[in-house]
Amino acid sequence: MAFKPGMTFINLSVSDLKKSMNFFNEMGFSFNMQFTDENAACMVINDNTFAMLLTEAHFKNFTNKEIANAATHTEVLVSFAVESREQVDAILKKAIESGGSPATDLKDLGFMYQAGFQDLDGHIWEVFYMDMEAQQ
Known part of the structure; x- marks a missing residue:
């Protein structure tokens, strides 16, 4: 049996949630406000793919590892x-x-x-x- 995910969520740590949301709004992306609050924003990429923009503090709830600095590390x-x-x-x-x-x-x-x-x-x-x- 083949495994086929129904939805994909890409989780990214951001330093300033409002600025990140403004950036992606300007790019033409929309947000699902049902899953958006002061800690996280659900950016819609398409019907089945989303990017969760998470404040650094909130992102830390999902990992035991250090968060990479995307400005210096990929x-x-x-x-x-x-x-x-x-x-x-x-x-x-x-x-x-x-x-x-x-x-x-x-x-x-x-x-x-x-x-x-x-x-x-x-x-x-x-x-x-x-x-x-x-x-x-």
Whole structure:
């Protein structure tokens, strides 16, 4: 029997929840307010994928390990696909205009076009367009 998760929650520690929410609002993401309070915000990525932005104090409730400083260490790369190369460029531009910074150089592999940005806490988000016909 294959295992297929119904929903995915990406949990990220943030230093200032309100600033992080504003950043992602400016990027065009929405939040499920039913699961948002002063300690956590549930950012909707799509119908089955969410990013839980957690204050550092609240994040510590879920781990016995030290929390990585995403500004100096990479703890995760969050990647999502979009519908076109133009969307990749537009999202990268919006991230930088909203206070983020580039994380990687733009990569054009022919079948895949990708860019990365860092959010306000240094978490790396990769945006890519994949042309499945060109990949074959």
